[in-house]
Structures are given as C-alpha cells and as structure tokens.
Amino acid sequence: MKQQPQGTKSTPNRFNHHGVWAIYRFELERARRTLLQSLITPVMTTSLYFVVFGAAIGSRMNEVDGIPYGAFIVPGLIMLSLFTESLMNASFGIHFPKFTGTIYEVLSAPISAFEIALAYVGAAATKSVILGLVILATSTLFVPVSILHPVWMATFLILTATTFSLFGFIIGIWAKDFEQLQLIPMLIVTPLTFLGGAFYSINMLPEAWRSITLFNPVVYLISGFRWSFYGVSDVGHSISLAMTLAFLLICVGIVWWIFKTGYRLKH
Amino acid sequence: MPSVISISNLSKTYASGVQALKRVDLEIYQGEILALLGPNGAGKTTLIGIICGIVTPSTGIVLTDGYDIVRDYRMARSKIGLVPQELATDMFETVWDTVNFSRGLFGLAPNHAYIESVLQQLSLWDKRKQEIMALSGGMKRRLMIAKALAHEPEILFLDEPTAGVDVELRRDMWHMVRTLREQGTTIILTTHYIEEAEEMADRIGVIRKGEMILVEDKTSLMKQLGKKQLSLHLQQPMAEIPEALAQWQLSLDGEGHDLLYTFDMHDEHKGISSLLKRMSELSINFTDLNTSQSSLEEIFVELVNGQQ
Numbered sequence: 001m002k003q004q005p006q007g008t009k010s011t012p013n014r015f016n017h018h019g020v021w022a023i024y025r026f027e028l029e030r031a032r033r034t035l036l037q038s039l040i041t042p043v044m045t046t047s048l049y050f051v052v053f054g055a056a057i058g059s060r061m062n063e064v065d066g067i068p069y070g071a072f073i074v075p076g077l078i079m080l081s082l083f084t085e086s087l088m089n090a091s092f093g094i095h096f097p098k099f100t101g102t103i104y105e106v107l108s109a110p111i112s113a114f115e116i117a118l119a120y121v122g123a124a125a126t127k128s129v130i131l132g133l134v135i136l137a138t139s140t141l142f143v144p145v146s147i148l149h150p151v152w153m154a155t156f157l158i159l160t161a162t163t164f165s166l167f168g169f170i171i172g173i174w175a176k177d178f179e180q181l182q183l184i185p186m187l188i189v190t191p192l193t194f195l196g197g198a199f200y201s202i203n204m205l206p207e208a209w210r211s212i213t214l215f216n217p218v219v220y221l222i223s224g225f226r227w228s229f230y231g232v233s234d235v236g237h238s239i240s241l242a243m244t245l246a247f248l249l250i251c252v253g254i255v256w257w258i259f260k261t262g263y264r265l266k267h
Numbered sequence: 268m269p270s271v272i273s274i275s276n277l278s279k280t281y282a283s284g285v286q287a288l289k290r291v292d293l294e295i296y297q298g299e300i301l302a303l304l305g306p307n308g309a310g311k312t313t314l315i316g317i318i319c320g321i322v323t324p325s326t327g328i329v330l331t332d333g334y335d336i337v338r339d340y341r342m343a344r345s346k347i348g349l350v351p352q353e354l355a356t357d358m359f360e361t362v363w364d365t366v367n368f369s370r371g372l373f374g375l376a377p378n379h380a381y382i383e384s385v386l387q388q389l390s391l392w393d394k395r396k397q398e399i400m401a402l403s404g405g406m407k408r409r410l411m412i413a414k415a416l417a418h419e420p421e422i423l424f425l426d427e428p429t430a431g432v433d434v435e436l437r438r439d440m441w442h443m444v445r446t447l448r449e450q451g452t453t454i455i456l457t458t459h460y461i462e463e464a465e466e467m468a469d470r471i472g473v474i475r476k477g478e479m480i481l482v483e484d485k486t487s488l489m490k491q492l493g494k495k496q497l498s499l500h501l502q503q504p505m506a507e508i509p510e511a512l513a514q515w516q517l518s519l520d521g522e523g524h525d526l527l528y529t530f531d532m533h534d535e536h537k538g539i540s541s542l543l544k545r546m547s548e549l550s551i552n553f554t555d556l557n558t559s560q561s562s563l564e565e566i567f568v569e570l571v572n573g574q575q
C-alpha cells in the first residue's frame with residue numbers, strides 16, 4: 001500500500017455517463033456516415049449465399065433435421081456476419097484512435113476503464129445486432145423463416161454480439177498494425193465458423209470428425225441460435241448458453257486485465 | 268500562493284530502459300504561467316503525460332488540486348486540459364461535433380453557448396460545420412486547443428504550442444493564454460524558444476536529462492541574466508580598490524590589471540558615466556574597455572550543458 005500524502009482529498013467515484021454516451025454516439029456516427037456501405041455489403045453477401053447455397057445446393061439437399069435447407073442456414077448466416085462485423089467494428093473502433101494518436105484524449109479524460117470498454121463494446125454490439133436483424137429481414141425474402149423462441153433468439157443475438165465485440169476490442173488493443181487487426185478474424189474466426197456448422201448440421205459429419213468439432217466453441221453459438229429458430233440443435237441449448245456466457249466472461253476477464261496493467265494503451 | 272499541482276519524487280523509466288524522469292519535485296501554483304524549458308528528449312512530454320494520465324509513473328506522487336492522479340483520477344483529470352505536442356485529430360467529424368465530444372468525454376453536460384464562445388475565441392466558429400480533414404494545419408492546432416478547453420479546465424497544459432506555427436497563430440495563442448490567465452487558469456507550457464518563456468511565463472523550470480535543474484521566478488532569473496559587466500584594462504595595476512570607488516562595488520581581475528564593474532542593464536542609468544568621471548578625477552587611466560552580457564540563451568545553454 002502506498003502512503004497517502006497529507007491533505008489528499010478524496011471523492012466517491014461517479015459514473016461518467018456523459019463520457020460513455022459521447023464515445024457511444026461517436027462510434028454510431030462513424031457507422032452512419034458509411035451506412036450504405038455497411039448495410040449493402042452484408043445484404044448482398046447474404047443474398048449471394050442464398051443464391052449459391054440455398055438455390056443451387058439446397059435444391060439437391062432438400063432438408064436438414066427436417067428443415068428446408070435454405071431456412072436451415074439462416075441462423076448460421078446471421079452468426080457468421082455477427083462474428084465478423086462485431087470483431088471488425090470493435091477492433092477498428094479502438095485501434096484507429098491508437099493509430100492516429102487521438103487516444104490521448106480518452107486516456108486523459110476522467111473516465112474509467114470499465115466505462116471506456118462499455119462505450120466501445122456497446123456501440124459495436126449495437127451495430128452488429130442491427131445488422132443481424134437486417135440480415136434476418138433479408139433472408140425472409142428468400143426463404144420462409146420461423147422463430148420458435150424469440151426471447152432466446154434475442155438473448156443469443158445480444159450475448160454473441162457483445163462477446164465478439166469484446167473479443168474485437170481486445171484484438172484492437174493487442175494489434176500493432178492493421179495487418180494484425182485482420183489476422184485473427186481471417187485465420188481463426190472465419191474457419192471456425194465454416195467448420196462450426198453454419199451451413200450444415202454437425203450430425204451429418206462422420207463420428208470422429210464430429211467429436212473434434214465439439215472443441216470448436218463456435219458450434220455451440222450457432223447451435224443454440226438455430227435452436228431458438230427451429231427447435232432443433234446439435235448440442236443442448238443450455239450447454240450453448242453456458243458456453244456463450246463462459247466465452248463472454250473470458251473476454252471480460254482479459255479486458256479487465258488489459259486495463260489493470262495498461263497493456264499496450266499506456267507507456 | 269496555493270499549489271495546484273504538487274509533484275514529489277516522480278520518476279519514469281520506459282519499458283525500453285530509458286529513464287525519462289529522475290526524482291522530479293515541483294510545485295505549480297494556482298494562476299501562474301509556468302514555462303518548462305529543455306532540449307529535445309529532456310522529459311518534458313513525459314512529465315506532462317504522467318500528470319494527465321497518459322503515461323504511468325514508475326515512482327512518485329502527483330496531486331492535482333489535492334487529488335491523487337492515480338487514486339482520484341476522476342477529480343484530478345476533470346480539472347486538466349491538455350494540448351499535446353503532436354497533431355492528432357479525427358478526420359471525418361465536424362469541428363462542432365468533435366469539440367462537443369470532448370466536453371462530454373470529460374463528464375460535462377452539453378453547453379452550446381460555452382462551446383460557441385471557445386470556437387469564436389479561436390477563430391473556428393466559421394469552420395464549425397467543416398470536416399476536420401479539410402482544415403489547415405494551423406486550424407487543426409486551434410481545434411486541439413478548443414478541445415482542451417471544452418470542459419472548462421482550471422489547468423491547461425500546452426506542449427510545445429508554437430513549434431512550427433505561423434506568426435499569426437502564435438500571436439493569437441499568446442493572446443489566448445493571457446486571457447485565460449486573467450480568468451484564473453493555471454497554464455503550463457513547454458517551449459524551445461527562450462523569448463517565449465521570457466515573454467509569457469511567471470516562472471521558468473529548466474529540465475535536463477530528466478532532472479529539474481532549476482525552477483525560478485522569471486524576474487529573479489532575468490535579474491541574474493540581465494547582469495552586464497564592464498571591464499577596464501588599467502594602465503597601472505592596482506593592489507586594491509580605492510575607497511573613493513567603493514560605491515560601485517568593483518572587483519579586480521587579471522592580477523590587478525582589470526577593473527570589473529557589474530551592473531544590471533535594466534536599471535543602469537548613470538553608473539558608468541559617473542564611474543568614468545570619478546576615475547579620471549582620480550587619474551586612474553585605462554587603455555581598453557569592453558562590456559559583456561550573459562543572455563538567457565547563454566545561461567540556458569550553460570545550464571543544460573551542466574557547466575553552471
């Protein structure tokens with residue numbers, strides 16, 4: 001413990017809601033400026049997936065788990081976008097100020113680490129959730145989609161967006177340049193998503209491969225999300241929820257550690 | 268005068284092993300303008316960075332208005348505005364948005380009238396709807412000052428505010444600094460320009476290699492620096508100074524060949540002429556004379572070279 005010098009004043013911590021709101025708005029404003037681009041790209045990509053997977057492949061492969069193939073891939077597609085958009089938004093949001101040097105202002109402001117993370121991650125998650133809903137709406141134009149458990153659906157959507165935004169926030173702080181910023185999403189997340197049953201049920205895999213797949217955390221996220229739509233899942237939805245929460249907690253822990261040590265933020 | 272920032276035993280060693288600050292002690296008084304002078308790499312930016320929360324200190328304590336900058340960072344930081352050395356701004360935001368952002372970031376409710384007055388003062392009002400990237404370098408610098416003032420700080424740090432800045436902006440900047448000071452803001456600035464420190468500051472601190480080697484009132488520093496010396500080379504060496512010349516407080520040098528008269532150039536009125544007149548009355552002749560003066564520049568160079 002440090003000796004407290006004489007005459008030191010002290011006040012209770014007061015939540016800096018103006019500060020959180022300022023960063024949150026700044027981040028959403030950034031998305032609004034590129035609204036067209038940030039919505040057209042995913043909508044187009046989704047449409048292409050439906051054309052390729054839904055129409056071309058789906059016509060040969062009618063049903064998975066009793067669900068028309070086109071409808072079966074909707075939750076996986078939303079998750080895929082949710083992962084990449086959350087990662088990109090959150091990592092860019094914190095990395096760019098580091099890159100331009102404007103981070104000095106946030107660091108010198110009377111705002112806590114928790115509040116900074118809340119603002120950046122909250123903004124990135126908000127954008128991802130909106131995007132997920134846009135993709136959902138787009139997909140209803142192509143295939144009949146039903147949502148059996150809307151509350152669970154919203155829960156998985158928000159939890160996943162938050163978790164991956166936290167993950168992105170960590171990457172944004174860790175990355176030394178823009179190349180590293182792209183590295184983890186490209187090398188890890190996209191492969192894990194494709195192998196994680198976004199476009200098929202892992203029950204369709206050979207037994208050995210299926211067991212390996214169960215080590216892929218993304219399997220649980222997609223499975224739980226799909227269950228909230230159609231009531232069918234590769235693994236139980238409570239296990240999915242538990243895995244999502246565990247992943248979330250790990251990210252929260254890492255962020256807490258980063259701020260506690262000032263890792264790559266302060267010299 | 269009450270101390271508004273109190274620094275004790277502050278050291279900083281970067282991860283690279285560079286020791287940027289060595290046991291610095293410094294009191295900054297309320298309402299003063301303190302100039303930190305020092306060559307590149309002396310540790311000025313590091314010192315400011317620690318006080319503002321951007322750099323973590325290795326050892327030492329800083330109190331801002333009595334609040335510990337680590338433990339009570341919210342109170343400490345809310346009082347401080349920082350204009351960093353490097354230009355770092357957003358690009359696509361408007362001037363208006365970014366200055367209001369700064370105010371919010373520091374925890375204050377919006378106050379458009381106040382932000383307008385800041386922008387007016389810095390001649391940025393007409394540009395409030397422009398995107399930042401459309402501003403010139405000088406305008407960006409003004410913008411960074413506006414951002415630093417957005418939360419009505421009691422203490423303002425200006426890290427090399429006039430480096431690479433045109434004459435007009437420099438003049439405006441000094442005008443602004445004076446106005447702020449009249450309103451009671453404490454101002455700490457770093458500079459390479461001695462004339463600037465001389466013109467603006469109440470006190471001057473000199474940093475060399477991470478050490479605060481001198482902190483002194485400008486006027487008393489200028490007194491020391493304003494000394495001039497008249498040296499008279501005598502025809503006949505003197506053993507001691509005659510009683511008749513006592514009032515000039517002379518000294519002897521060069522084995523009695525040189526008579527030295529030290530005076531303050533700021534209030535030298537008739538010392539030299541009366542001295543010379545008196546000497547001719549006493550028939551003390553000299554063959555040569557010269558005057559020398561130590562400028563602030565010279566003293567500064569001596570100080571930073573450690574040849575005091």
Ligand SMILES: Nc1ncnc2c1ncn2[C@@H]1O[C@H](COP(=O)(O)OP(=O)(O)O)[C@@H](O)[C@H]1O
Pocket residue numbers: 267281282283285286287305306307308309310311312313314
């Ligand atoms: N982030 C950093 N990492 C390592 N060394 C640094 C860093 N910032 C500054 N230094 C070193 O610390 C010393 C003081 O630098 P600085 O505080 O910027 O001096 P000044 O502002 O007086 O020019 C220099 O030797 C500089 O190279």
Ligand SMILES: [Mg+2]
Pocket residue numbers: 308311312313352426
């Ligand atoms: Mg510097």
